[in-house]
Amino acid sequence: MSKSSRKIAILFILPVIIFYLVMAIYPFVSMVYESFTNLNLTIPHSGQFIGLSNYFAIFQDPLALSSIDFSAMVIYIAVPVEMILGLVFAYLIRGLKGEKIFRTLFLIPMMIPGIVFGIAAQMIFNYLFGAANYFLSFLGIQPVAWLGQAATAQFVIIFLDVLQWTPFVFLIIYAGLLSVPQDLIDAAKVDGANGWQAFLHVEFPTLKPLIYVALIIRIIDALKIFGKIYMTTWGGPGTATSSWSFYIYKVGVSYGWDIGYASALAVILLIVSTILVNILIRFLNLGEQLGISKEA
Amino acid sequence: MGKYRVLLLVISMIAVMTFAALAVTTISVVVSPDNGPSIQYLAQQFMQQNPDIKVDVTIISWETLYPRLLADLTSKTGVYDAFTWDVMTAGAMHSGCLDLTQYFKDHPDVIPSGYDMNDLLPLAYKLGTWNGDLIGLPYYNNTMLFYYRKDLFNNPTYQQQFYQMFGRPLRVPTTWAEAVDVARFFTQAYNPKSPTRYGIALMFPTTHTMFYMFPLFFGPYRTSTDGIREFGPVNFDYGTYFTSDGKPAFANQYGLMALEDMKALMPYAPDPLGSDYGQTIEYFAQGMVAMCPQWTNPYLQFASSPALQPASEKIGIAPMPGVSVAGNWALGVNKYISPEKQAAAVKFILFCTTKESGMAVLKQFAIAPVRESILDSPEAQAAIPWVAALPSIYQTEAFRPRIPQEPQLESITDVYFSKMLSGTIPMTIQSLQSLADQWNKVLAGGQ
Numbered sequence: 001m002s003k004s005s006r007k008i009a010i011l012f013i014l015p016v017i018i019f020y021l022v023m024a025i026y027p028f029v030s031m032v033y034e035s036f037t038n039l040n041l042t043i044p045h046s047g048q049f050i051g052l053s054n055y056f057a058i059f060q061d062p063l064a065l066s067s068i069d070f071s072a073m074v075i076y077i078a079v080p081v082e083m084i085l086g087l088v089f090a091y092l093i094r095g096l097k098g099e100k101i102f103r104t105l106f107l108i109p110m111m112i113p114g115i116v117f118g119i120a121a122q123m124i125f126n127y128l129f130g131a132a133n134y135f136l137s138f139l140g141i142q143p144v145a146w147l148g149q150a151a152t153a154q155f156v157i158i159f160l161d162v163l164q165w166t167p168f169v170f171l172i173i174y175a176g177l178l179s180v181p182q183d184l185i186d187a188a189k190v191d192g193a194n195g196w197q198a199f200l201h202v203e204f205p206t207l208k209p210l211i212y213v214a215l216i217i218r219i220i221d222a223l224k225i226f227g228k229i230y231m232t233t234w235g236g237p238g239t240a241t242s243s244w245s246f247y248i249y250k251v252g253v254s255y256g257w258d259i260g261y262a263s264a265l266a267v268i269l270l271i272v273s274t275i276l277v278n279i280l281i282r283f284l285n286l287g288e289q290l291g292i293s294k295e296a
Numbered sequence: 297m298g299k300y301r302v303l304l305l306v307i308s309m310i311a312v313m314t315f316a317a318l319a320v321t322t323i324s325v326v327v328s329p330d331n332g333p334s335i336q337y338l339a340q341q342f343m344q345q346n347p348d349i350k351v352d353v354t355i356i357s358w359e360t361l362y363p364r365l366l367a368d369l370t371s372k373t374g375v376y377d378a379f380t381w382d383v384m385t386a387g388a389m390h391s392g393c394l395d396l397t398q399y400f401k402d403h404p405d406v407i408p409s410g411y412d413m414n415d416l417l418p419l420a421y422k423l424g425t426w427n428g429d430l431i432g433l434p435y436y437n438n439t440m441l442f443y444y445r446k447d448l449f450n451n452p453t454y455q456q457q458f459y460q461m462f463g464r465p466l467r468v469p470t471t472w473a474e475a476v477d478v479a480r481f482f483t484q485a486y487n488p489k490s491p492t493r494y495g496i497a498l499m500f501p502t503t504h505t506m507f508y509m510f511p512l513f514f515g516p517y518r519t520s521t522d523g524i525r526e527f528g529p530v531n532f533d534y535g536t537y538f539t540s541d542g543k544p545a546f547a548n549q550y551g552l553m554a555l556e557d558m559k560a561l562m563p564y565a566p567d568p569l570g571s572d573y574g575q576t577i578e579y580f581a582q583g584m585v586a587m588c589p590q591w592t593n594p595y596l597q598f599a600s601s602p603a604l605q606p607a608s609e610k611i612g613i614a615p616m617p618g619v620s621v622a623g624n625w626a627l628g629v630n631k632y633i634s635p636e637k638q639a640a641a642v643k644f645i646l647f648c649t650t651k652e653s654g655m656a657v658l659k660q661f662a663i664a665p666v667r668e669s670i671l672d673s674p675e676a677q678a679a680i681p682w683v684a685a686l687p688s689i690y691q692t693e694a695f696r697p698r699i700p701q702e703p704q705l706e707s708i709t710d711v712y713f714s715k716m717l718s719g720t721i722p723m724t725i726q727s728l729q730s731l732a733d734q735w736n737k738v739l740a741g742g743q
Binding site for chain 2 (some may be wrong): 024041042063126146153253
């Protein structure tokens with residue numbers, strides 16, 4: 001590339017770089033800096049540098065610590081369920097009569113924003129007028145206070161997450177299944193493998209890298225769970241459904257604009273997600289699986 | 297020649313339109329849903345009388361309004377020119393609100409003739425001030441009322457059944473202890489003959505609602521003779537939650553008794569920990585419950601509900617069995633906008649708080665009046681049944697804190713109370729003390 005072409009190229013990408021710097025890098029740097037200050041929009045003249053005080057405060061904040069529980073619950077329960085269901089549906093729908101229709105219908109939940117899911121859930125799980133209790137009444141089951149008890153409220157949020165994000169896992173795995181070379185499957189069948197064996201020994205190993213990618217994306221996303229909680233339970237009862245990201249919102253925006261402390265919470269979230277994802281990448285040997293690991 | 301004429305005409309038209317556009321001052325007004333329709337109505341009226349001012353009204357949910365306003369006022373960006381603000385956020389909002397006392401001194405002509413400042417209810421006026429500055433004109437004197445099914449309470453059959461069950465006459469409860477029996481009577485699970493499924497609609501979710509529900513129960517203890525003796529009179533800036541010298545007043549037997557009163561009613565309410573404002577309104581409007589503590593404006597929703605017709609015979613309104621809690625709204629003006637916009641915004645909020653406007657929004661939108669003359673008016677009392685009851689309710693109201701730390705205190709408290717009511721943590725004075733310790737940390741400037 002000639003020097004003048006290079007200059008023109010830089011000129012073309014400059015707006016994007018500036019946009020990225022202003023909209024992503026600057027806020028990020030600012031957030032990291034503010035996590036070391038006592039900036040609180042409700043308190044005039046705040047914003048002094050206070051070192052690591054916000055980080056130490058997190059470990060003594062019972063509300064922050066209790067929000068770890070629900071975040072972990074989403075990762076430990078919702079994500080595996082989504083992975084398994086996504087895989088099962090992808091396997092079952094492939095080759096089915098009306099496959100295209102099922103596929104389209106199945107993707108609808110993923111296109112609905114979490115906030116809308118939350119609003120719908122409020123109606124569906126309403127104690128007196130909700131559809132959930134209405135249908136349970138046919139089975140002679142007494143109304144359930146879905147959003148008023150810790151266990152059921154957690155179930156509702158996890159159920160909504162599974163409902164919304166299973167299609168995402170399905171989509172990735174389904175696309176992977178369609179891309180498995182037919183001759184490999186045919187060869188397995190010639191060797192006497194049935195459908196399940198062909199899936200287990202031929203298709204599944206091919207799908208592994210995609211499954212791992214879906215898993216990592218889902219874990220990162222599960223750590224950010226917010227909209228459904230915001231619209232449905234507001235983190236309650238108590239802190240039963242309060243995730244770390246929802247707590248950041250409460251501290252940083254909804255109740256008080258304690259920007260310094262919220263920034264420290266956000267930095268912790270970032271560090272945890274980065275560590276978690278890196279561990280997973282190494283543990284799953286993802287670089288090699290995707291063929292992008294550095295050559296020795 | 298003709299070509300030039302057309303060009304001249306076009307240029308003239310553009311010039312006229314530009315001049316007209318420049319001559320109009322546009323103000324952006326942001327309001328909560330409670331106040332939204334009434335402010336939209338007043339904005340239309342105002343623009344008809346003041347064609348040189350355009351008022352854009354935006355309605356934003358309570359949860360979003362406060363953070364947005366606070367961000368705007370703190371960052372001095374001047375996005376919103378005028379706004380309704382919840383008086384309990386006075387401490388946090390005051391730095392960005394125009395001091396109207398000073399503004400009126402500097403611009404005496406802005407106050408329309410006939411605008412009677414002395415007619416504004418002293419308490420409502422006081423709640424619009426911070427450190428002696430008037431930072432908002434009182435707009436909506438909201439308070440909580442005790443709605444009940446008048447037809448059921450007056451029904452001789454139910455009166456007789458209640459007497460048989462409890463050995464005393466059925467009447468609208470005046471204490472929370474009385475409310476427990478009545479709620480039990482009207483709950484089908486405990487009394488299969490009850491005409492309603494549940495006795496009372498309660499809202500104890502982990503939201504700001506919890507923060508205003510607790511004073512309904514704690515208020516009677518805090519403002520009792522013993523409470524006043526122990527904690528001093530209620531300070532308007534710190535509110536009912538605090539002692540008069542600004543220390544948490546709930547970490548004791550009074551706070552515990554208030555929570556126990558709340559818990560005692562829960563079996564007779566549909567999903568109290570999972571229900572909020574909208575759900576409880578719906579429960580009462582659909583005739584599912586016999587009693588419902590609610591704010592003033594849901595009255596119109598109740599009165600138009602097919603399940604509660606005729607409204608005059610079915611909807612009863614009484615003072616809260618404990619005490620009510622103030623939920624006032626004021627209209628403020630942004631300090632960080634141009635003088636022209638400030639003038640237009642002040643003119644608009646003055647228009648919204650005249651006697652004529654107050655009467656109109658009371659009749660059409662059930663906006664509780666901030667003027668004494670409206671409260672006393674037979675016309676107003678005939679229009680909305682709760683008007684006559686308001687003066688006595690206002691005298692015993694509880695108040696939430698108005699100090700800058702209020703939002704943080706609220707956030708912590710909602711969670712603690714929800715955990716205690718749901719049994720996640722024990723309902724003890726020690727748990728309340730632990731909450732008070734959290735409050736003290738926030739008050740001392742830490743998280």
